[in-house]
Each structure stands twice: as C-alpha cells, then as structure tokens.
Amino acid sequence: MNEERMKILNMLSEGKISAEEADKLIAAISEQNEVANPVGSNGLPKYLFVHVNSLDGSKKENVNIKVPMALLKAGVNIASLMPDDVQGEIDNAMDEKGIKFNLSDIKKENLDEFILALRELEVNVDGENERVRIYCS
Amino acid sequence: MMLPNIIRIKVRSKESRGINLYIPMILIYLLLLPLLVLFIPLWLLVSLFTAGTPKGYMIVKIVPAFYKLLCATRGTEVNVLDKDSEVILKIF
Numbered sequence: 524m525n526e527e528r529m530k531i532l533n534m535l536s537e538g539k540i541s542a543e544e545a546d547k548l549i550a551a552i553s554e555q556n557e558v559a560n561p562v563g564s565n566g567l568p569k570y571l572f573v574h575v576n577s578l579d580g581s582k583k584e585n586v587n588i589k590v591p592m593a594l595l596k597a598g599v600n601i602a603s604l605m606p607d608d609v610q611g612e613i614d615n616a617m618d619e620k621g622i623k624f625n626l627s628d629i630k631k632e633n634l635d636e637f638i639l640a641l642r643e644l645e646v647n648v649d650g651e652n653e654r655v656r657i658y659c660s
Numbered sequence: 661m662m663l664p665n666i667i668r669i670k671v672r673s674k675e676s677r678g679i680n681l682y683i684p685m686i687l688i689y690l691l692l693l694p695l696l697v698l699f700i701p702l703w704l705l706v707s708l709f710t711a712g713t714p715k716g717y718m719i720v721k722i723v724p725a726f727y728k729l730l731c732a733t734r735g736t737e738v739n740v741l742d743k744d745s746e747v748i749l750k751i752f
Contacts, residue, residue, distance in 0.1 A: 594729070600729075
C-alpha cells in the first residue's frame with residue numbers, strides 16, 4: 524500500500540474526512556498513478572500500439588491501432604483449447620508461408636513473461652513516405 | 661472482467677455523408693439473451709456427457725474463454741484516416 528493511500532486511510536480512521544471523501548481521494552490518486560505509469564499494476568504493458576503515419580503531407584494517410592494485451596492473453600487461452608490436430612494444421616500452414624512458429628510453444632504460464640518482454644519492444648521504421656512505429660505501453 | 665459497454669463506429673468518406681454510431685452493447689446482449697438461455701442448458705448437457713474426455717474439457721472451457729475474449733476487446737481502437745475517408749472503431 525503506498526504512502527498517500529495510507530495517509531488517507533489514517534485521516535478516515537481519525538474522523539478527519541468522511542468515507543465518501545476518502546473514496547474520492549483514493550480514486551484521484553489511482554487516476555494520477557495510471558497517467559504517470561501507463562503499464563498495469565503488475566508491470567505488464569496494457570496495450571500494443573501500431574502507428575503508420577504518412578510523411579507526405581498531401582496524402583494525409585494515418586493508421587493508429589491500439590490493441591489490449593488482454594486480447595492476446597484471451598487469444599492464447601482459446602488457442603490452448605484447440606485440439607492437437609488443428610494446432611498441427613495451423614503450424615503447418617504457417618510453416619508453408621515461411622513462418623517457423625509453433626502455436627503450442629506459447630503456454631499460458633509463460634505468457635506474462637512474454638508480455639513483460641514486449642515492454643521493451645519498439646519498432647521504428649522511417650521510410651521515404653511513411654513512418655511506422657510499433658510499441659507497447 | 662467487464663463486457664464492452666459501447667462500440668463506436670465512424671465511417672466517413674468524401675462521396676457520402678458517412679455514419680457515426682455509438683452502439684450500446686446492452687442492446688446486443690439483450691437480443692442475445694434468449695439464445696443464451698437456450699444455449700446454456702445444452703452446453704451443460706454436452707459437457708456432462710463428454711466429461712472426462714479431452715473434447716469434454718474443451719467444451720467446458722470454450723464458453724468462459726470466449727467470454728474472456730469478448731471482455732478483452734475493451735480498449736481496442738482502430739483509426740484509419742486518409743485525405744478522402746476516415747474509419748474509426750473503438751470499443752469501450
């Protein structure tokens with residue numbers, strides 16, 4: 524429990540503030556912390572961002588995508604429920620496309636570690652006409 | 661885990677007026693509720709008959725997994741813009 528929260532609870536126990544005021548103060552602190560530190564309370568990034576911006580002013584092409592990491596977790600959860608033969612078919616199809624990736628290698632237990640490692644991910648591609656940026660936050 | 665409350669869909673193009681919709685998901689959930697009421701006993705029955713088998717495990721787990729997937733879509737944002745058109749999808 525952080526210091527500020529402790530102070531509020533002490534003020535509440537001493538009767539200096541009402542329960543309603545304490546609730547408002549705690550909510551305000553949580554909001555501040557969220558803005559200051561966008562990652563989740565467990566240190567895991569919450570979102571994957573993909574930005575594609577056109578550098579050519581006349582085109583004005585922009586793509587901004589924000590994907591919650593929870594979606595990745597839920598997807599892996601569903602993938603783990605797939606029968607082995609279906610997983611094998613998917614792996615083979617990806618292999619044919621040149622992607623050496625085994626879906627069954629991603630285990631739910633290792634997912635947090637994987638997502639934590641994604642926090643360090645940052646892809647910046649500056650082309651002639653567009654800039655691509657991929658990062659987690 | 662909370663289900664999405666609102667989906668915003670905006671499609672605008674140079675030729676047409678486009679749309680800007682805020683869809684309250686509660687309406688969709690209410691529409692799906694009768695189907696869910698029919699589906700849950702069926703799901704429980706199938707789970708019961710296939711209990712102890714790998715297929716049974718999958719059947720039991722798949723419904724909560726899809727619920728989690730739906731909940732996890734909250735916060736998704738897709739924004740595609742060019743000089744003639746704009747597409748926005750946001751799930752709140």
